[in-house]
Amino acid sequence: MDHYFSFFQLNNGIAEQFMQSSIYNKKKNCAKIAVFILITIFFYGCNSEKRVPARKQLxxxxxxxxxGKLLKDQTLYDQLYQQPNSKVPLLNYRLFLNIYNLANPNPDSTFNLKYYNNKKKYDREVKWLSAKQIEGLRKSFWYLGIHNFLKETGEAPVILDTLKSKKSLTRLKSYYFNNGYFNVDANYKFDSLAPKRAQLKYYLTTGNPYFIDSLRTSIxxxxxxxxxxxxxxxxxxxxQYKTEDFENEKNRITTLYRNNGAYRFQSNYINxxxxxxxxKDKATVILNVGNYSYQENDSTKTEPFKIYKISDIEIYTDYKSENHNSPIKDSVxxxxxxxxxxxKIKYTPHAITDAVFLSKGGVFNDARTVLTTRYxxxxxxxxxxxxxxxxxxxxTLAQSLIAKIYLTPRKKYSFGFAFDLTHSNIEDFGITGSVTETVRNIFNGAETLEVSARGNIGASKDIANSNNSFFNVSEYxxxxxxxxxxxxxxxxxxxxxxxxxxPSTVFxxxxxxxxxxGLDKENFTGSFSYNWTPKKNTTSRFDLFNFxxxxxxxxxxxxxxxxSSYDALNRIAQTYNTNPDYTSDNNLIIESGTTGFTNDVLTLKTSLLPNDAEYQNVLNVEQQRIRLTDNDFIFATNFNFTKTTKKDLQDNSFYTFRTKIESAGTIxxxxxxxxxxxKNINNNYEIFNLEYSEYIKTxxxxxxxxxxxxxxxxAIRTFFGIAIPYGNSNTVPFSKSYYAGGANDNRAWQPYNLGPGSSSFSNDFNEANMKIAISGEYRFLIAGKWNGALFADAGNIWNxxxxxxxDPARFDGLKDLKEMALGTGFGIRYDLGFFAVRLDMGFKTYNPALEKRERWFTQYNFGNSVFNFGINYPF
Known part of the structure; x- marks a missing residue:
């Protein structure tokens, strides 16, 4: 019997190996076929001159x-009208030119050749397709659409153009002139590299730059x-002379005058x-500011500028273009x-006047006008x-102004709705909708009330009770x-x-x-906060209370x-559980078995000791269960500050700094x-029969x-956060803790799968109360709206x-910084202007959860890579 069993095992193993080998070979063959197809397409479109006309050059x-010195400054190359077709970085391959080359330039001719110039084929196919249907094929995706798509996605070949080269030369000379080089000699020449390929060389002799010798004024x-x-x-x-300095000075003087009463002043009065x-190499600058000029009858007259004061301020609170000439019925x-x-005036006067920064008797001021409009x-x-x-x-001196402010009220009541498709750790697919009713000027003091109702239905294959229905998750x-x-x-x-x-106050x-x-939650939140803008591009928020x-x-x-938490606990129980009442079919029973086994482990009724890794895993599972199932009451005060130098969506040189400090439970x-x-039996205070959380977080x-x-x-991003429990708490609530991984964090790990520290917990949610993260990303244009990125993300969480x-989950000193995980990778982004769609692929470069000798590059492969789909850039 023993021999038979061994023989069966041997044959079963051979069969299994054979099946695995077959599957492997099939996968390998499929991979080879895919690579062959890609290589074929690559070489087919790789003829870069394929669409270059005769006697023309790419x-x-x-x-x-x-x-005489070759320049590398990209700013200069950006001045050129003609740029070579883009290349994929590192590969030196003109991908989008070759995509364009795959398109048929004359799909109509191809269609005619196939059908109308081939009478036998046409007669054969018209028997089962009508003539109208055959003509319809001309505009189908296969004959026309696919070629239009390839042309729109790709790049047409950049053909050398003499006229554009001359324009580039003019622009280069202008660039140098604006930087103080007034006597630049410039020319260009073509270098043929092949019958249909050439490069363009620009030669500049600059001479010495000019410097400002002196400044005189004539105002x-x-x-x-x-x-x-x-x-x-x-x-x-x-x-050194720079045209930019003169433009900035012109704007500065204009702002100076218009903020000090010169109502009629404009920048065109400055030259x-x-x-x-x-x-030699020096320039004397004369600043000229002329007098005010105006038309009177058919002649132009001039006079010195006047400084205007505001003699009156008038606000029309219900203005419409159609009632411009109607009589006033109410005033205050x-x-x-x-x-x-x-x-009728429907506003408390101070609610409107508080928004006005103009003052009777004060001089005209552009900045105050803008600030009033903004408020x-x-x-x-x-x-x-x-x-x-x-x-x-x-x-009588005509030096006074009446400021007239026209306000057109929005509707007192307005209704809005929103609709979103969602995806989260719990939901595989969700539909979210909300309706909002806005009531304006609710107390006649320009207050705004927004009341909204929201609902969500979703599908999840992982929840406990699916009820055999597709939508088995809901929230409202x-x-x-x-x-x-x-x-x-x-x-x-x-x-x-x-x-x-x-400033504003929001409740x-x-x-x-x-x-x-499964768990089902009720969540009640509230806040009373102050918001204000200390300076331009700076915001502050102080929550007096946030519960x-x-x-x-x-x-x-x-x-x-x-x-995952159950599986981790169940695997340990299969080895260390000694109570058969806790299991059924050798698996822990929920809830009695999981609770009983956990209590036995933590009260040392099993063979596990506190220093054992399995004991720590059980403790970690239990701590997280408590944190996720306990009712929480958080009463906090916090302050948020944000500063950015970003001017607009096109600004690519800026910084943003955010900081937050929060204190919970102190009051x-x-x-x-x-x-x-x-205090209760745990020596803690309670409110509403519930221990409240106490911590400080920054x-x-x-x-x-x-x-x-x-x-x-x-782009780089650095983040540091820590939440320290004290007093009434020895842990931080789950909603206030940190996690690592995901599309906007370390992209080589899934959300909640990294850390804490060098631990290798297999919980559903790995979290801790301290986090360090550093990310760097190089973003580059591929072609059109397509962009690429190379990135490196480092960081981790600790207790x-x-x-x-x-111990592996704790941060005990600077030595634990060696547990910073490193993920590297690349991404593709499609930029739509107002937002971007991105797909990033991260590789585990350094994994602190592995043995020290295996941490570097052992998981740097596609099998352990992580795909992240996101909207907009990660930072």
Missing amino acids: LIKNEIFEN QTPVLDSLYKTTKSLIIPGK FDIDTINK TFNNIHLYAYE LNNLKIFNYPTIQYEVDKKD GVDAKLNFPRILFPIKTEGLIPKSMI SLGLSKQTNI QFVRNLNPENYFNVYG LSLISKVGNLP EFDFIKHWNVNKANVF VLDAVVY
Whole structure:
């Protein structure tokens, strides 16, 4: 019998190896076929000159020589009208040119040749296809659409053009002139590399640059001359000439004058004379500012500019173009500002006047006009406001202005809805919808109330009870947000937060319920926050209080929902469990078996000891179960600050800095101590019969972008966050902890799959209370809207100063920085302007969860790679 069993095993093993070998060979053959097809397409389209007309040449390369030296500065090459067809970085392959070459340039001729020039074929096919259907094939995807697609996706060959080369030369000379090189000699020549290939070389002889020798002024209006002398010019003697400096100086002077009462001043009154006569490499600059010119009858007259003051401010609170000439029916004066209405004033006067930064008797000021417009628009109860100035006819000197502000109210009630498709760790597919009702000026003080209801249905194959239905996950909730366009506080805050910072107070409440996901949760949230803008591109938010109450409805269903945690616990139990009542078919019973076995391990009733890895795994599973199933009450105060130098969506050289500090439970503990409230059996305070969380949390997030050249960007991100429990807590709530991995983090790991530290936990959600992350990404243009990226992501999470005692998961000092995981990879992005779609592929380059000798590159393969799909860039 023993021999038979061995023989059976042997044959079974041979059969298994044969099947695996067959499968492997099939996969290998499929791979070979795929590679063969790709290589065939590659070589078929690889003839770059395929679409180059006869006696024409494809531009292969541009070179620019300055005083005999080959230049590499991309800014100069960006001046050229003609750029060679793009290449795939590192491969030196003109992918998109060859895609274009795959297209048939004359699909109509091919179609005619196949059908109309082949009568036998046409007669044969017209028997089962009508003549009209055959003609319809001409515009089908196979005969026309695919070729149009290839042309639109690819790049047409760049053909050498003499006229464009001359334009490039002119632009290069202009670029050098704008940088102080006034006597540039320039020419170009073609170098033929093959009958249909050539490169273009530009030769520049620059001479010496010119420097500013001195600056003189000729400002005809005395008051403007005096004002100019109080400031510092951007045109500095001794500095190399740059046209950009003159443009900036022109804008600076215009802003200076218009912010100091020169209402009629425009930048065209400023010009510069550059004198280089009888001077070697030096230029004398003369700043000219003329008088105000105007038309009177058929002649042009000039006079010195006047400084205007504001004699009156008028606000029309319900303006429409059709009622422009209608009589005013209601008016009120508040803080020297007149409010008018064609029907009835529906606003508390201070709600409108607080948004006005103009003052009666003050000089005209462009900046204050813009700030007033911005504040009024930020109230969100009016369409974009209009501010006009009229010369006050009562002023005999004609140096006074009446400021007229026209406000067109939005509808008091408005209704909106949103629809989204979602994907998450729980949902494989979800549909989310929301409806929002907005009530404007609800208390007549420009307040805005938003009430919304939202719902979600989703599909998940991983939940405990699918009910045999596709949509087996649901969530619904209601939210309310009330916005006050001012700081609500018992004492005045104007000295600390002036109204120029556009402050607001927001009170919000939310209630949601998740069902059919196993645990089922109820979530009640609320906040009272102050928001303001200290400076341009800078925002601040202070939450006086921010609370969250999470109630789990079915905590006993935990292991039915989180299968990985159950599998990890069950594997350990199969070796160390000694109580048969905990199992069925050798698997732990949920809930009695999982609870019983966990208690036995943690109370040392099994052979496992605290230093054993399996003991730590059980402890980790139990700690996470408690954190995910316990009801949480968080009452926090926090401050957020953000600063960015980004000007617009096209700005590729900027930085963004964000920081946050949050304190939870401090106020509640203070009240509990002052009130001498009793503690529970765990020696902790309670509120509503629930232990509240107490911790302090801080975060720092810095992003920097460098514009390498016109199309390429290098970006970095650094992040540090830590949440330290104390007092009433020895751990941080799950919702406030950190995780690593995912599309916007370390892209070589799935979300929650990395860390903590060098541990190799197999939980559904690996999280901890400290995180360090550093990412770098080089983004480059491939062609058209297609972009590529090479990236490296480093970082990890750790437990520090909390209840976790498992050493590999803890951060005990700088030596633990060696547990920073490293992922590298590449990505493809399709940029639609207002957002980008991206696909990144990350490889585990350094994995701290492995043995030390196996950490580097042992998982650097496609089998362990991770694909991440995302919207917009990760940072």
